[in-house]
Amino acid sequence: MGYKNTRKQEASRVCWEELEGWVRSQVQEWIQSLLEEEVTELLGRVWYQRRQEIDASKGYRNGYHHPRYLTLSCGTVSVRRPRVRGLEERFQSRILPLFARRTEEVGELLPELYLHGLSHGDFELALRGLLGEKAPLSASTVARLKQKWQVEYEEWSCRSLSGLEVVYLWVDGVYVKAGLEKEKAALLVAVAGLSDGRKVLVALQAGHRESEASWSAVLRTLRDRGMQAPRLVIGDGHLGIWAALCHVFPQAEEQRCWNHRILNVLDKLPKKAQARAKIMLRALAYAETRAGGRAAQADLPWLVPNSVLYRCCPGAGPGLGADGDLLSLPQGSLDPPSNDQCGGVALCGAAAPDRCG
Numbered sequence: 001m002g003y004k005n006t007r008k009q010e011a012s013r014v015c016w017e018e019l020e021g022w023v024r025s026q027v028q029e030w031i032q033s034l035l036e037e038e039v040t041e042l043l044g045r046v047w048y049q050r051r052q053e054i055d056a057s058k059g060y061r062n063g064y065h066h067p068r069y070l071t072l073s074c075g076t077v078s079v080r081r082p083r084v085r086g087l088e089e090r091f092q093s094r095i096l097p098l099f100a101r102r103t104e105e106v107g108e109l110l111p112e113l114y115l116h117g118l119s120h121g122d123f124e125l126a127l128r129g130l131l132g133e134k135a136p137l138s139a140s141t142v143a144r145l146k147q148k149w150q151v152e153y154e155e156w157s158c159r160s161l162s163g164l165e166v167v168y169l170w171v172d173g174v175y176v177k178a179g180l181e182k183e184k185a186a187l188l189v190a191v192a193g194l195s196d197g198r199k200v201l202v203a204l205q206a207g208h209r210e211s212e213a214s215w216s217a218v219l220r221t222l223r224d225r226g227m228q229a230p231r232l233v234i235g236d237g238h239l240g241i242w243a244a245l246c247h248v249f250p251q252a253e254e255q256r257c258w259n260h261r262i263l264n265v266l267d268k269l270p271k272k273a274q275a276r277a278k279i280m281l282r283a284l285a286y287a288e289t290r291a292g293g294r295a296a297q298a299d300l301p302w303l304v305p306n307s308v309l310y311r312c313c314p315g316a317g318p319g320l321g322a323d324g325d326l327l328s329l330p331q332g333s334l335d336p337p338s339n340d341q342c343g344g345v346a347l348c349g350a351a352a353p354d355r356c357g
Helices: 016-043 104-115 122-131 139-157 212-224 239-248 258-267 271-285 290-298 308-312
Strands: 060-064 068-072 075-079 082-085 166-176 185-194 199-207 232-235 253-256
Touching (some): 016 060, 016 075, 068 104, 104 139, 139 199, 166 199, 185 212, 199 212, 212 239, 232 239, 258 271
Parallel strands (some): 232 253
Antiparallel strands (some): 068 075, 166 185, 185 199
């Protein structure tokens, strides 16, 4: 008997150079199998079975539609939607809607890249290599998306605010680098804290830096949309918002943002002192009474005259502002609301003296 020198062929393994294509092919096969399973669940039988029961579904398979390209985060794949005939209503796939060409994740990526300064014509060049040659990323596609975003923003920015019971209003300017301009664009943001503990974004508007005129326009728009005057407005040390507040909502109280204040103070301190200083500053900001806030403020070593830390960092002490920044708030201002939820804020109850925010 001769020597047998043949061996069983092993399945080819995926190598590093082919990993990207292999992953896309596996995703494509998985989506295609999901589409087949969806039709099987609808008809109650697989493709080779005949209808046996009298009251079974009257529909039947009738091949496939033309191949479609679907853009995912991992790339673009080609799938074929099964065609179903004989139904009383048109078959609508839950997995692959009729005109969908990209997933929601890819759709969310496009406006983010646009805000980072990617122009219309650069989308195709920048993303073809990642998402595939068939990805729907032409300049006209991005232009249509931009028009859709603009319409959605205009509808959102004109909605009525009369039904919101606003207690607190946080305001700040966010600077983003978009386009080819040398100066960053300022986005003026206002977040309202409602009486039920919810936070709601009420304004997002482009402005010229954080000037008084820009903030006045934002506050007047909120007032014209029916928003009542908030009890307390929290913001940074920029003078534009406070000057505008006096003209639009003069009855609202003012409060410097402790987050900005703590960051400003920590920036003046050496790194070895920042961890302990952050704990002490947060204890000051979240003290339950004005007396407790003053006691925590007195414990800060750089606020004590002739201390070594104060001499090394003379700018740290004034960063906390005046003693009047310990604002009096009603009893229970630090207690969670009755319907406490993630992202909510603690609101006020009946008035009581010597409370601080």
